[in-house]
Amino acid sequence: MRSKLIEKFGELETPFYYYDLDALEENLKALHAAYSKRGYEVHYAMKANVNDGVLSAIQKKGLGADCVSGNEVKKAIEIGFSKNDIVFAGVGKTDKEINYALNEDIFCFNVESTAELNVINDLAYAQGKEARVALRLNPNISANTHAYITTGLEDNKFGINFWELEQAIELLNDSSNLKLEGIHFHIGSQITDLSSFKNLCNKVNEIQQWFFDHNIEVDHVNVGGGLGIDYHQPDEQAIPDYESYFGLFEEFIELRPNQKLHFELGRSIVGQMGSLITRVTYIKKGISTNFAILDAGMTELIRPALYQSHHVIQNISKAHRDDLPLEKYDVVGPICESSDSFGKAILLPETERGDLIAIRSAGAYAEVMASSYNLREKAQVFFG
């Protein structure tokens, strides 16, 4: 983070999310360079961060939108994403959401069950429309990530399992108001082991062969998102290695002529541009540790409580105080839950009440997951 801005932080009420739009711009530049030369399409996964300023910056770069609720579709349209570039996934789309998206004529529904196929067909019929659909298939591939963000194993709730595929195709053949446009996959999030994506490519190739053998053609293959970021080194690894990521798909996926490859990236685009800025309210002595009690908690960043995730924690008030001894702190929030902790035994320069703390890599799945638990007020957002 730039030091000029850090000086300004002192005047602002904490806690707040700080979004560095220059960092986002640099990320988008690297992303664009890596995917556009390969002719790929990227839909930004809105669930990661739906802040208007962030969305506008992403929309201006020409990305599409990946939505998982009717309200996300609505927001994408309001921000100016082209309806032709909006995809809509989710296992539990309601009739209201489907009707809204049909009415807006979005690019494609990523359909997660045969039951949903039936409902979309009926609703499209009632509207006198043909719905473009992609089958979200469950490839039964491990993403080597936290269980709560693993989505591509056959006991997960997501997607249509392979043994249901014939039934889904029969249904499509009998559904006059559905048009099969693609196949869709998403195996999970915060994936740092690229071999998972290689396994996905191999599975996609097998499934494509099945489609080919059954004389079924689809215009696009959507391999979802999931590329992880480096939560341990937010400055050294500010931009993910997009070249290796897209290069892997280029090397291993076998597309049919004229087939387009689509991606749905969220975290990798916005994760590192954000920090949660908070102040130390109290230092408290524990039996074997010191607690640094912050004015931000799991209500502003739930990832550590939910996924036992790591975020770099920095005392930015004491950033240049090399003279201070390093002390260990359990860095916790004010919420009445023992899970409201950002990290145990974190080494910080001797810290005191009033110090500003930055919790890094909070651009994705932070503000969007905020809650008002304990009647907390919503934290503001400031841009740099």
Ligand SMILES: Cc1ncc(COP(=O)(O)O)c(C=O)c1O
């Ligand atoms: C269907 C779908 N696509 C894309 C994403 C984006 O994932 P990520 O933010 O890890 O890139 C998600 C999130 O889990 C998702 O559920």
